Amino acid sequence: MRRAALDSVNCSIAQTLDVVGDPWTLLIIRDALWGVTRFDEFRRSLAIPRATLSTRLRDLVDHGVLEQRPVDEGSSRSEYVLTRKGRDLGPVLVAMLQWGDTWAELPAPPITLVDSTTDEPLDLTYVDQTSGRRLRDIPVGRRVNTNSASAAEQSATR
Amino acid sequence: MRRAALDSVNCSIAQTLDVVGDPWTLLIIRDALWGVTRFDEFRRSLAIPRATLSTRLRDLVDHGVLEQRPVDEGSSRSEYVLTRKGRDLGPVLVAMLQWGDTWAELPAPPITLVDSTTDEPLDLTYVDQTSGRRLRDIPVGRRVNTNSASAAEQSATR
DNA sequence: GGAGATTGGTTCAATGATTAGACTTATTTC
DNA sequence: GAAATAAGTCTAATCATTGAACCAATCTCC
Numbered sequence: 001m002r003r004a005a006l007d008s009v010n011c012s013i014a015q016t017l018d019v020v021g022d023p024w025t026l027l028i029i030r031d032a033l034w035g036v037t038r039f040d041e042f043r044r045s046l047a048i049p050r051a052t053l054s055t056r057l058r059d060l061v062d063h064g065v066l067e068q069r070p071v072d073e074g075s076s077r078s079e080y081v082l083t084r085k086g087r088d089l090g091p092v093l094v095a096m097l098q099w100g101d102t103w104a105e106l107p108a109p110p111i112t113l114v115d116s117t118t119d120e121p122l123d124l125t126y127v128d129q130t131s132g133r134r135l136r137d138i139p140v141g142r143r144v145n146t147n148s149a150s151a152a153e154q155s156a157t158r
Numbered sequence: 159m160r161r162a163a164l165d166s167v168n169c170s171i172a173q174t175l176d177v178v179g180d181p182w183t184l185l186i187i188r189d190a191l192w193g194v195t196r197f198d199e200f201r202r203s204l205a206i207p208r209a210t211l212s213t214r215l216r217d218l219v220d221h222g223v224l225e226q227r228p229v230d231e232g233s234s235r236s237e238y239v240l241t242r243k244g245r246d247l248g249p250v251l252v253a254m255l256q257w258g259d260t261w262a263e264l265p266a267p268p269i270t271l272v273d274s275t276t277d278e279p280l281d282l283t284y285v286d287q288t289s290g291r292r293l294r295d296i297p298v299g300r301r302v303n304t305n306s307a308s309a310a311e312q313s314a315t316r
Numbered sequence: 317g318g319a320g321a322t323t324g325g326t327t328c329a330a331t332g333a334t335t336a337g338a339c340t341t342a343t344t345t346c
Numbered sequence: 347g348a349a350a351t352a353a354g355t356c357t358a359a360t361c362a363t364t365g366a367a368c369c370a371a372t373c374t375c376c
Binding site: 004006010012015017024090092094096097098099106111115122124125129141143144145 | 162164168169170171172173174175176179180181182184185188192205206243246247248249250251252253254255256257258259260261262264266267268269270271272273274275277278279280281282283284285286287288289293296297298299300301302303
């Protein structure tokens with residue numbers, strides 16, 4: 001059967017996975033963050049089958065992550081650009097990049113993130129803005145917010 | 159045909175997706191971070207088919223993200239606990255949680271991350287440790303590191 | 317302006333993966 | 347010792363993904 005339906009689960013992570021919980025989808029967004037906009041550019045960059053790319057782009061447009069628009073006035077050729085919602089996925093990709101740099105067995109990190117104005121490498125870390133501490137030094141717990149959804153939905157809350 | 163093979167692509171994001179680029183996998187890790195360890199606990203929490211859970215857990219153990227060990231000395235029942243490598247996926251899930259809180263159309267964030275010693279809510283943001291600026295204030299670029307892989311592999315670098 | 321290449325798809329059959337549900341075996345609990 | 351629980355495996359059906367072929371616009375270049 002088809003993939004599990006996650007969009008009704010009352011969990012922000014499940015909701016996010018319902019949109020980008022597919023390897024191709026996140027690779028498309030990665031490329032889009034680097035400025036790729038055209039169908040064939042994605043296809044060549046990712047070596048993704050045309051039909052798969054076609055459905056993924058449609059889904060991302062439907063979810064408001066990409067905006068499809070004609071390359072020129074009245075042109076039938078499209079470009080796909082990230083919306084604000086799509087650009088906000090940057091931290092997800094940064095986190096994946098860092099995990100891969102640390103744990104994938106590559107000889108060296110293939111790319112380095114830099115400040116594009118100064119070309120200085122970035123050293124990105126999750127920090128709690130309240131206490132100033134880094135995430136890795138904090139014992140993280142969670143509080144379940146019971147005010148937001150029905151009791152039935154709560155059973156699916158995480 | 160089976161899912162695209164990403165493990166040979168010279169990109170840390172693709173390498174990460176090769177391990178966790180599946181919705182079930184990340185939901186399993188989410189639960190594991192909250193302390194879930196047993197097969198049936200995962201199954202009930204996620205409503206995941208047994209066979210699917212079985213293969214996912216095996217794959218995660220093979221990748222060194224989870225460690226499988228007997229519940230007691232000599233017991234045939236297993237518990238699955240995150241390794242260091244697995245716990246390091248925390249930032250990926252934090253990023254997804256925040257994106258879902260912002261962009262999924264839920265009435266309110268279902269959970270709040272807190273410091274478990276003080277119960278204070280956390281306000282986690284990516285910060286560049288060098289300049290002290292927040293990620294969202296930085297124009298991010300990338301530098302491709304050409305010293306690490308062969309020219310042939312470089313064509314697949316992102 | 318016409319030939320050929322490029323772009324942006326759709327359609328097709330074959331192959332895998334995912335699923336619900338039945339089944340199994342060992343271990344607890346009562 | 348009976349029933350319930352835990353941790354899976356097995357099977358058939360269904361669904362998604364894939365490579366390949368096909369197609370209609372559009373663009374380039376002579």
